Amino acid sequence: MASLALAGVSAVCLTGLTWGGRNMKLVLIGAGAALAFVAQTVLRMFGHKARMVSQLIGAIGLTATAPAAYYVGTGRLDLRAVVLWVANWLFASNQIHFVQLRIHAARASTFREKFDKGMFFLLAQILLLFAIVLATLRHYIAPLVILAFVPALVRGTWWFFREHQPLDVKQLGWSEMKQGITFGILLAIAFLVR
16 A cells, blocks of 8 residues: 555656656656666566575666756756766665675674675675776766765675674664765765865
8 A cells, every 4th residue: 555655656746747848858767767677576586596686686776766866956867867876876786785795694703704605795895996996087976986985895894804793684774774874975975076
């Protein structure tokens, strides 16, 4: 019932935003998000092994709100909108991967045990930092965007070196929510200052 109510509110908002032919590129963004959600649904059919991949694909749809908001606010669907989408997706992917790692490595207590479980995540952290620095050097993003990713990169890397702490899913959820808020604020500042 709640889903139907939210769908109704969304339909009314979308109708208002596109009334009279305005903001029609929202349909393009929505189509991209819908495609991601369909792909996520298909991947879920493959069971438990495809869970994280399906979540990463679904995050493409969820982070579509970033370029949509940018487009509605500026009237432009340009490279900055795409960069916002990619940056938000990269951050969301990092969060998804970290939470999955924490769940699957809940009993890992030494660096070696954590590394055995999280080698791919640690490599992804390094590649993410490399990609952000490269995008900055190529002038695709402002240097301050790097700062938006720093808390998540520190959190993810530090986990390997800190002493073992039992998994508290509720605390992890709150911690990741704070990470998301921090990222959003820092990313907004980076785009406003540029």
